[in-house]
Amino acid sequence: MKDIFDECQFGDLKLKGRVVRTGTWETETEEGGFLSPAIFDRYEKIASSGTGLIISEIFALDYKDRFAPYSSSLNYKGFIKDYKIISEICHDNDVPILGQLAFFYYDDGDNQKAEANDLTLEGIRKLQAEVIMAAKKFSFAGFDGIQINMGNNFYLTRFINPYFNQREDQYGGSTENRVRIASEIIKVIKKTMDMHVSIRINPWDVRNGGITADESIAIAKELEKAGADSIQLTARTISFLYDGAEKNPFLVYVDRLIDEIDIPVILGGNSRDMASMNDVLNHTDVEFMSMSKPFVAQANFLADWKANGEGVSICQSCNNCYSKKTSTCFKYE
Numbered sequence: 624m625k626d627i628f629d630e631c632q633f634g635d636l637k638l639k640g641r642v643v644r645t646g647t648w649e650t651e652t653e654e655g656g657f658l659s660p661a662i663f664d665r666y667e668k669i670a671s672s673g674t675g676l677i678i679s680e681i682f683a684l685d686y687k688d689r690f691a692p693y694s695s696s697l698n699y700k701g702f703i704k705d706y707k708i709i710s711e712i713c714h715d716n717d718v719p720i721l722g723q724l725a726f727f728y729y730d731d732g733d734n735q736k737a738e739a740n741d742l743t744l745e746g747i748r749k750l751q752a753e754v755i756m757a758a759k760k761f762s763f764a765g766f767d768g769i770q771i772n773m774g775n776n777f778y779l780t781r782f783i784n785p786y787f788n789q790r791e792d793q794y795g796g797s798t799e800n801r802v803r804i805a806s807e808i809i810k811v812i813k814k815t816m817d818m819h820v821s822i823r824i825n826p827w828d829v830r831n832g833g834i835t836a837d838e839s840i841a842i843a844k845e846l847e848k849a850g851a852d853s854i855q856l857t858a859r860t861i862s863f864l865y866d867g868a869e870k871n872p873f874l875v876y877v878d879r880l881i882d883e884i885d886i887p888v889i890l891g892g893n894s895r896d897m898a899s900m901n902d903v904l905n906h907t908d909v910e911f912m913s914m915s916k917p918f919v920a921q922a923n924f925l926a927d928w929k930a931n932g933e934g935v936s937i938c939q940s941c942n943n944c945y946s947k948k949t950s951t952c953f954k955y956e
């Protein structure tokens with residue numbers, strides 16, 4: 624029987640449990656460009672309560688590449704100082720932390736919002752070099768790895784999506800070609816740094832002519848071949864609508880994905896109680912489950928779940944923390 628608090632291996636990382644605190648923006652930089660002390664307390668609570676792995680908030684390559692003013696960038700003044708403290712907090716609790724990179728726009732030098740079809744080969748090389756340097760910067764700040772968000776509607780997601788990418792060179796056309804921009808980045812990071820590389824992808828795209836579930840599995844395989852250490856799925860569809868008789872199509876997709884690749888897969892979204900999460904773990908091949916909003920509502924709730932062997936999050940899924948972009952709970956904090 625699998626349990627959310629099982630110690631387990633996650634690629635090259637050893638985890639104290641199967642629960643992943645997934646990427647959650649902080650939006651609490653104080654004047655002067657440093658994180659407010661409350662963020663360090665939040666990380667201490669999350670890391671000390673039984674979380675297996677923490678993924679940071681999203682960082683864009685640069686301020687102008689952020690998708691919204693509330694999201695952060697690797698170029699904010701306090702990044703290395705603040706995240707050295709945060710990675711130490713995690714490591715003191717034996718919890719690895721990945722830094723999440725997600726940029727919405729890309730400035731290739733000529734065009735501040737260059738899309739997949741506009742990028743020159745030089746632009747592609749510049750982008751790749753900047754992502755590789757971002758991994759280096761995460762490593763300087765003490766992170767155990769990088770998570771490149773190629774899900775939702777972020778830049779690299781659009782680049783690999785045939786709906787947006789009609790390039791006729793080696794970066795367009797087949798799945799392998801469209802993923803090449805990312806595969807080449809992963810290969811260099813794996814070759815030159817001791818960093819876990821995780822990728823967040825969409826299970827499918829709703830656009831006509833976009834990425835299908837079959838192609839999303841082919842993309843995951845390409846990323847694995849390039850050296851990716853884990854895959855996290857974005858969570859718009861789910862979560863455990865497993866009713867014991869017939870599986871939700873998303874879980875069918877997940878089982879197929881897990882069957883076809885050999886690196887760990889993180890599933891998440893709407894997980895709110897320990898019994899249902901253990902049910903998913905024991906009725907599917909899923910081994911790792913992510914949560915975001917429950918940690919916003921109560922940073923250390925897992926400690927109670929662990930002590931009691933059961934538990935339900937106080938999160939009401941009102942989604943105000945998301946829609947108001949403050950990352951604070953409107954009901955409990």
Ligand SMILES: Cc1cc2nc3c(=O)[nH]c(=O)nc-3n(C[C@H](O)[C@H](O)[C@H](O)COP(=O)(O)O)c2cc1C
Pocket residue numbers: 645646647648679680681723772823857858891892893894913914915916917919944945948949950951
């Ligand atoms: C306040 C808030 C901030 C978020 N920030 C990020 C982020 O920085 N990066 C990311 O990939 N997803 C982000 N998400 C999405 C979560 O990672 C997660 O996929 C989503 O909330 C569904 O999971 P949940 O039901 O456990 O909250 C955020 C969600 C919330 C509520």
